[in-house]
Amino acid sequence: MRPADRERVVELTADIWEGHDYLPQVFDAWVADPAADFMAAEEDGVLVGLQRVRPIAPRVMFYEGLRVASTHRRQGLARRMVRAAVDSARAAGFQHMRLVTGDNPPSQGLFESEGFRELFQGAPWRARRQEGGDPPRIPGAAEAEALADRLGGLAGFDQYGGLNPDWQSPLDLDSALLARLAGEGRLRLGAGGRALAVVQPETLRDLNVSCAIGSGGVFQDLLMALRFEADSQDLPGVWLLAPDDHPGLDDLRAVGYDFDGDDFHLHVYGLRLDS
Ligand SMILES: CC(C)(COP(=O)(O)OP(=O)(O)OC[C@H]1O[C@@H](n2cnc3c(N)ncnc32)[C@H](O)[C@@H]1OP(=O)(O)O)[C@@H](O)C(=O)NCCC(=O)NCCS
CATH class of the missing domain: 3.40.630 (Aminopeptidase)
Structure with missing residues (x-):
């Protein structure tokens, strides 16, 4: 992602969580962070998906910011994006991937079906x-x-x-x-x-x-x-x-x-x- 993508991200997230998605607030910091990889999925030049990975310890990768445009859901896009992130973290030698979510049955279902285990609930x-x-x-x-x-x-x-x-x-x-x-x-x-x-x-x-x-x-x-x-x-x-x-x-x-x-x-x- 580049700073110029800000408007596209605002547009993609406008109907997520009734307009209360925090991504527009953190966008500038996320784009500017050289340690993280903030990734976009595009279809015909249109932004349809987002995700970010960030190392939080020598062998632990943190996964966050998964979003799929409401026009492109239930087509397996999120699953393909998560798999790509997992594969590249594994290839880079990371031993663990961690993520945090609130109560979110669609994403919990996705991560559990990709082999993620719940480590904590509070x-x-x-x-x-x-x-x-x-x-x-x-x-x-x-x-x-x-x-x-x-x-x-x-x-x-x-x-x-x-x-x-x-x-x-x-x-x-x-x-x-x-x-x-x-x-x-x-x-x-x-x-x-x-x-x-x-x-x-x-x-x-x-x-x-x-x-x-x-x-x-x-x-x-x-x-x-x-x-x-x-x-x-x-x-x-x-x-x-x-x-x-x-x-x-x-x-x-x-x-x-x-x-x-x-x-x-x-x-x-x-x-x-x-x-
Ligand atoms: C959650 C989200 C990323 C899923 O994206 P998607 O591209 O539609 O997901 P996929 O088509 O790859 O589906 C993968 C799996 O996720 C789960 N899932 C996705 N949407 C679901 C829904 N509406 N209800 C229940 N399960 C759902 C299913 O397990 C699905 O597997 P299946 O199709 O074999 O049943 C998308 O709905 C989204 O952006 N939501 C708003 C933001 C959000 O909640 N982000 C996650 C923050 S942790």
Whole structure:
């Protein structure tokens, strides 16, 4: 895609999600990103499909932005585009492809039939900011290594699929990712390292927490501290993504978090490219 394609993208997406497609907003940034490959499908010179791939770790490719013009649907175009993206990522030596979607039966059906597996499914919870307490502790990179060994034993780790469902970059919570997140100041730690949260780099409205692991009193203290952090940053509250079977859901409720799902779920899918 080139900057000059902007109008064609605006046109293609005009009737998607009742005119609320975010692609026109991100178009300039997407076109300008040299690390990503933003691809167009054309038919007789007309733009009929879009997709983008972007490496998010040395061997992990992120897939996003799939769109097919409403005039060209159910002709197998999306399937051909996804296959092309998968084949080229595999040929380039990537081991995994990851993607994130909301509740979207057509695209979920497509990706599942192409072998993608759902790795995580979760819904948003919200709490209002709270005055009068200390924000959580932010561990440094040196602590991240020790954390990696313990994390698998904490309540909720498995329900998160062992990953941080960051909607820009869903990666396994291994020592490499923990070191990276610690370096970016995005980890929040409960007492004794017995609870962990990951905050998103961007703030949409609230303090966005993509993952919160733990249960019991230490977990509750961490969840409260996130509300204090929202207050210290003058944000209205905390928005936290939790799997429906998180063992700490009662802890969330106990410290003022409410289910904010309204039936919305975020899904992370993954495909192994090397098997
Ligand atoms: C989702 C979308 C990309 C599908 O494009 P498409 O070219 O029509 O899809 P294909 O013809 O390649 O269909 C592939 C599979 O997707 C699924 N699918 C596509 N449209 C579907 C629909 N309306 N209902 C149910 N399943 C559907 C089916 O599994 C289909 O396989 P099948 O034809 O063997 O049943 C297109 O509908 C679109 O652009 N929608 C709006 C934007 C969007 O939702 N993007 C995905 C964001 S994650």
